[in-house]
Amino acid sequence: MHTTPIIELQDLRVRLGQQEILQGISCCLGVFGTGKAVGLLGPNGAGKSTLILTLLGFHQISAGSARVLGHDCRSHSREIKARIGYMPENEAFIADMTAVHFLRIMGELSGLPQRVALEKAHEVLFHVGLGEARYRTLGTYSLGMKQMAKLAQSILHGPEVLILDEPTNGLDPAARLRMLKLIREMKEEHHMNIVLCSHLLRDVEEVCDEVIILDEGRLVHQANLEEERHTNRRFIELEVTGDDSELADALKEEGAEGVSEGSGRWRIVFPPGMELDVLWQLVARQNLAIHHLTHRRDSLEEIFLKAVGHLDPSEQSTSELTEKETAHDRL
Amino acid sequence: MTVYRRGYNRYQGPITGRLSRLLVLPKYSWHRVLQQRLVVILLIMAMFYPLGCIAFVYLSNHVELLKGFGSGIKDFLEIDGNFFLIFMHVQGIFAIVLTIVSGQKLIAPDLSNGALQLYFSRPLSRADYVLARLLVLLGLLSLITWIPGLLVFSLQSGMAGWSWFAQNWNLGLSVFIGSLLWILLISLIALTCWAYIRRKIMAELSILGVFFVLNAVATIGNNVLGVTWASFFNPRQVIDRIWNGLLGITPESGPAVFGCWIALMVMMTLPLMILTRKLRPVEVVS
Numbered sequence: 029m030h031t032t033p034i035i036e037l038q039d040l041r042v043r044l045g046q047q048e049i050l051q052g053i054s055c056c057l058g059v060f061g062t063g064k065a066v067g068l069l070g071p072n073g074a075g076k077s078t079l080i081l082t083l084l085g086f087h088q089i090s091a092g093s094a095r096v097l098g099h100d101c102r103s104h105s106r107e108i109k110a111r112i113g114y115m116p117e118n119e120a121f122i123a124d125m126t127a128v129h130f131l132r133i134m135g136e137l138s139g140l141p142q143r144v145a146l147e148k149a150h151e152v153l154f155h156v157g158l159g160e161a162r163y164r165t166l167g168t169y170s171l172g173m174k175q176m177a178k179l180a181q182s183i184l185h186g187p188e189v190l191i192l193d194e195p196t197n198g199l200d201p202a203a204r205l206r207m208l209k210l211i212r213e214m215k216e217e218h219h220m221n222i223v224l225c226s227h228l229l230r231d232v233e234e235v236c237d238e239v240i241i242l243d244e245g246r247l248v249h250q251a252n253l254e255e256e257r258h259t260n261r262r263f264i265e266l267e268v269t270g271d272d273s274e275l276a277d278a279l280k281e282e283g284a285e286g287v288s289e290g291s292g293r294w295r296i297v298f299p300p301g302m303e304l305d306v307l308w309q310l311v312a313r314q315n316l317a318i319h320h321l322t323h324r325r326d327s328l329e330e331i332f333l334k335a336v337g338h339l340d341p342s343e344q345s346t347s348e349l350t351e352k353e354t355a356h357d358r359l
Numbered sequence: 360m361t362v363y364r365r366g367y368n369r370y371q372g373p374i375t376g377r378l379s380r381l382l383v384l385p386k387y388s389w390h391r392v393l394q395q396r397l398v399v400i401l402l403i404m405a406m407f408y409p410l411g412c413i414a415f416v417y418l419s420n421h422v423e424l425l426k427g428f429g430s431g432i433k434d435f436l437e438i439d440g441n442f443f444l445i446f447m448h449v450q451g452i453f454a455i456v457l458t459i460v461s462g463q464k465l466i467a468p469d470l471s472n473g474a475l476q477l478y479f480s481r482p483l484s485r486a487d488y489v490l491a492r493l494l495v496l497l498g499l500l501s502l503i504t505w506i507p508g509l510l511v512f513s514l515q516s517g518m519a520g521w522s523w524f525a526q527n528w529n530l531g532l533s534v535f536i537g538s539l540l541w542i543l544l545i546s547l548i549a550l551t552c553w554a555y556i557r558r559k560i561m562a563e564l565s566i567l568g569v570f571f572v573l574n575a576v577a578t579i580g581n582n583v584l585g586v587t588w589a590s591f592f593n594p595r596q597v598i599d600r601i602w603n604g605l606l607g608i609t610p611e612s613g614p615a616v617f618g619c620w621i622a623l624m625v626m627m628t629l630p631l632m633i634l635t636r637k638l639r640p641v642e643v644v645s
């Protein structure tokens with residue numbers, strides 16, 4: 029069984045000019061081969077992109093070490109690059125080249141044989157939704173299409189690790205959802221390890237299993253979102269079939285509060301410490317069948333604000349209160 | 360199954376070797392370059408002089424065909440170092456023009472839309488990238504410089520016989536080395552100009568400036584100051600002295616050949632350093 033971390037940083041320091049951008053970051057992120065996603069969060073200028081570019085060997089390490097898939101970024105940059113796919117934040121294409129031609133070149137540069145590269149270029153472009161536009165020059169693409177083309181070139185050669193820098197930048201809501209769906213698919217169906225750098229909490233929350241928060245070049249928080257998901261299940265959206273007229277009272281008896289939205293839809297607030305099993309038993313006692321159950325999690329934003337110092341511990345209780353009030357308002 | 364129905368599958372097959380990956384960029388670049396009509400026209404035009412040389416070689420080995428022109432014709436038709444020096448000069452000028460016309464699309468499009476970070480996020484180093492781009496120009500310019508030069512030399516060797524070859528083999532070697540140095544210098548200077556100057560016309564003018572304006576400036580400098588070292592700043596004069604040295608021709612005056620070799624090395628190292636500095640996947644503003 030693999031236990032190699034995707035990223036391993038030890039007192040990593042990166043200096044650009046006179047300024048030290050990364051100031052001694054140490055952490056181990058992800059486990060290779062598990063198809064897990066790691067999120068890099070932080071406000072603008074926190075050092076997220078610098079960290080990614082350092083992992084790619086674009087910036088010199090001034091002190092400490094960085095390893096990707098067990099390879100040292102300084103001495104084994106070529107080996108690392110052969111196993112990763114990178115989607116940059118900024119524009120990256122050749123304007124007067126068709127998408128299929130561009131991807132073919134990128135595929136061959138990654139080591140795909142000529143015929144396979146052409147086949148894969150078509151295949152990936154169809155997969156990301158650019159099939160019909162694959163013979164158009166990249167310069168004529170809209171921003172959303174360019175983002176998809178960038179994603180396509182990063183997954184073309186089937187990398188083991190996919191590094192995505194702000195993949196949903198400039199996308200409309202529909203395109204954003206599609207992008208996140210594709211990223212999740214790479215993770216879940218194709219077992220790629222994802223490193224997602226974003227300042228959008230929602231994106232990270234939807235895709236990642238683990239997150240680190242950077243602020244002013246320092247690691248200020250590391251969290252396992254999977255565990256967070258298990259512990260934060262105060263808000264529940266429930267959809268049932270059957271006679272649910274007694275459900276509200278039954279929930280009240282258990283200390284939870286629920287309100288019906290009609291057609292079997294319920295919104296429920298759990299008290300701290302209450303387990304989901306209670307709800308299952310309660311619903312079973314009422315002879316109801318569950319069609320849909322969703323946990324609502326608003327914890328990442330809280331974690332993030334606390335980590336970057338925009339939320340005092342004293343304010344946290346207020347925040348929780350507000351959150352509850354909001355939940356009550358919703359109810 | 361048709362591609363659009365297939366869906367995405369991770370590639371897990373064998374990958375190609377480093378050399379194969381290195382040749383990807385030149386392969387597609389040559390294809391792009393040769394799609395330009397002007398490049399093809401120039402390539403054809405650049406073949407006229409070598410064709411003339413082939414005719415010249417043929418005639419010099421069949422003097423009996425030109426009996427009517429008198430006995431002096433034999434000296435005129437001699438194939439020696441001067442013959443190849445003129446050949447290299449003519450083809451050298453074509454090489455500059457062809458570089459200006461063909462090379463613009465090599466580096467500028469990669470830089471203008473940030474494609475470099477995609478190249479360098481793959482197993483391709485900066486040195487590989489520069490080498491790949493150089494190979495494009497070197498390959499193209501070889502077609503009009505040392506390849507026809509060696510062809511002419513081989514033809515002469517074949518017609519004149521073994522004794523001529525044994526006496527003049529260094530001419531062939533000189534044509535090869537001399538032309539290679541020249542096209543390497545042109546390519547490096549041109550790539551540097553295109554990397555730094557985004558506007559096509561300005562980049563082209565700056566390349567012309569390096570090869571033609573510097574020539575005039577160095578000549579004026581030499582005349583005004585009464586020295587010869589100003590020629591070290593003139594790539595054409597530097598290469599001319601080196602060619603003379605390689606072909607065993609003693610020029611009337613000018614800077615020392617050894618000094619020209621050093622000047623040439625400096626001229627090649629400088630653009631290489633500038634290129635390596637410029638061709639970064641990300642710009643760092645400190």
